[in-house]
Amino acid sequence: MSSDSLKLLLGKDAVDLAYVEDGDSIFLISSGNNSRWPSRVLREGKAVVEIEGQSYERGAILVSELREKERILGLMSEKYGKDRTGRWFSPSSKIIEIKGSPPDPSKTDIYSNWLEAEFDSIASNYDEHIFGNEVNYLLRERSLILMERVFSSPSRLLEIGCGTGTETIELLKRGHHIVATDVSSKMLDIVSQKAKRIGLESQLTTIKLNGEQLESLIPTYGKNAFDGIYSTYGAINCIRNLNNIATKLHSLLNSDGKLVFGIYNRYCAPEIVGYLAKFKPKSAFNRLKNTAPEGESRFCIDVFAYSMPEVMRMFSSHFKLVYREGVPVIILPSNFVRYVRMFNGRMDTLKRLDYWLGRRWPFSMLGDHFLMVMKPLSLDN
Missing domain, CATH: 2.30.110.10 (Electron Transport, Fmn-binding Protein; Chain A)
Incomplete structure (x- = not known):
């Protein structure tokens, strides 16, 4: 041959x-x-x-x-x-x-194998992807502002999809103890090395785990083991059926705990406007599909976009929504970053306006992503 x-x-x-x-x-x-x-x-x-x-x-x-x-x-x-x-x-x-x-x-599980291999392959350059893109960096700024408020005192936290630890490390510095999970062993190696470099490795446990397998944590940690659970900007969108994880998350979270999600939104007004301005109407509405295929989103793999009402329908029997925020809502998404850079001189003003609008309806529902905070419901009869 x-x-x-x-x-x-x-x-x-x-x-x-x-x-x-x-x-x-x-x-x-x-x-x-x-x-x-x-x-x-x-x-x-x-x-x-x-x-x-x-x-x-x-x-x-x-x-x-x-x-x-x-x-x-x-x-x-x-x-x-x-x-x-x-x-x-x-x-x-x-x-x-x-x-x-x-x-x-x-x-x-072909999808899970693909997911693991993709994130292993980009692990060494992942920080550049975050810190080298102003909009991706904005996403992390906003999620950290929220989590610093929600997790205001040192707590035991579970992170789903930690990546290379952009948020993990900042929360470790604030005294939290974190069980960080990810599908990529290479991502986990990087976050472990970062924690060790700043002397906080004793506060961090890393576990190679797919977000669809959360029940495997219960034998080790028990029920109601965590004061908070969070997952932002991607991991939840790689879970094919969110109906299957609400019960698992409720079992892991204590009764006073909080669940924080950052989810790739099905309805993104800035992206629709951006693509229509580029005369690409098909791309403007790619997220409306049940699956956003690789090549029709900015992810390196097929993902599953969700709207906030969809998430709440799937979680309403176990959780109550207490906060929501769209991010960004007037600044274009990260795949339009070269256009965003045209406004660098006014970026601070745009960020403040985006933050103010993102916490108000209807903008909170129409961002590139949405941040949401939920608290567990009592399931006692």
Whole structure:
């Protein structure tokens, strides 16, 4: 099996791609963030390729280890030359390994495997994604303002989807003890290293955990173990059915505790305005779908956008809403950051106005994300 290129068969479509072989594996590399074929392959966990007229259907996974990615790029350079490889591929290119039998969807959680691999692959650059984008940084500012108010004294907190610890570290500094969970072991390694560097590692416990598996914490920590639970800007939107987690969260939170969410909103007025101004009406309403596919949102994976009323319907039997806030509501979302930077001279004024409006109806319902605070209901009969 050898040729300069292969065809990746995607239903009725086909994409010609460079590739390399190594043992039983075939490796494909995307040409950058605008390539959509990787998500189509990873969504199903399999790929059909055609080489010299012969088709093969095999399993497909994302390569997330940095050294392995560098090794594969080296093989590409050997086959196609450094110049062509350098022109074709970039640091943001995804490398897909095609190998073995396709997974059985009834036995393999393909989405969770994709989720873990994606976040492992971006862990080393994740802080740059947050701190290098003014709107992403604004999101963290607003969530921390809220959590400093809600968790005003040192508490025992559970974080769902800690990432590299943007909020975790700030809350550790305020005396909280945190059980930080994430699907990515590489993200957890980074937040652990940060806590150790500032001498707060004794206040932090990290657990590799999917947000859909919260019940696994109860045998270790018991019921009503946490004074607060929080999850902001992404992790909740990677949970496919929020109906399944309200009971679990209620079991973990003590009766006086608070639940804080920051959720990617189904109805984002600034994004709709932004895309309509760019004459992209289809993109303006991508979030209205049940699933926002990779490539139609700014996430590296398919996500599930929720409106605030949807979340409250799913949580109303266990929690009561006590606070809500849209963020941002007049500042464009992070995928429009180059336009936002045009207003850098007035950003402080815009932030203050955004904060003021974001706490008022209807703006609280129409932001890029919404922050919400809930308290547990008594379920005693």
